[in-house]
Each structure stands twice: as C-alpha cells, then as structure tokens.
Amino acid sequence: MILLSGPAGAAPADGVYDGFDCKAPVSDQRVTLRGDRISYYETSCRLTDPVSVAGWGDATLFWAECRGEGQEWRERTLVMTRMGGDLIVVGDGWAERYAPCPDRKPESE
Structure with a gap:
C-alpha cells in the first residue's frame, strides 16, 4: 500500500494493473503501484506530497x-x-x- 503522510487518507493499494491484457507476458499498458512508486512500461515515478481529494474515496493527488x-x-x-x-x-x-491483474504481484514486475 502507498504510505501517506500529511493530509492524505487512503490511496489505491499496491498492485499490478493493465490497460489491455493481464495475461500477456509483457505489456506496454501495464502499470505497477508499489510503495511510493508507480511504474509504467519504460517510465518510473516516485509519488510525493499526497493530498486526498475530499469526497472522492481513495483519490489522491501527488507530485510525480x-x-x-x-x-x-x-x-x-x-x-x-x-x-x-x-x-x-x-x-x-x-x-x-487500467484493470487489476490479481494473478500478478508488484514485487515480481
């Protein structure tokens, strides 16, 4: 799970997600959330300064x-x-x- 400090609340949980096909061995539409990172096919971002969006469930605004x-x-x-x-x-x-890929684990992506 993304650990938040300051005014933010719950954020989306760690996981692997894909825009097209979770079963494909490699996908340029795959996204992994792990800790304070979001990783795409050829890009990785550190998520900082979280702010909850009031009334939007787990929606959190970050600097990436x-x-x-x-x-x-x-x-x-x-x-x-x-x-x-x-x-x-x-x-x-x-x-x-991106759809969740429950059979894929963030630590193995």
Missing part, C-alpha cells in the same frame, strides 16, 4: 517525479480506484483506466 527514456520530469498526477477495482490515473491533459 518521473524518469524514463532518458528524460526526467515532474508533474501532477491523480491516482484513484473506481468500483470494480480499476485504477484511474489522470495527468495534465490525459487519463487512463
């Missing part, structure tokens, strides 16, 4: 400090789950939905 493909950047990122366990990730001008 990211590295990938030879670049480094920092951006605001909203992470939440919806009914059914799907992970929703929202950034500046984009949003993605």
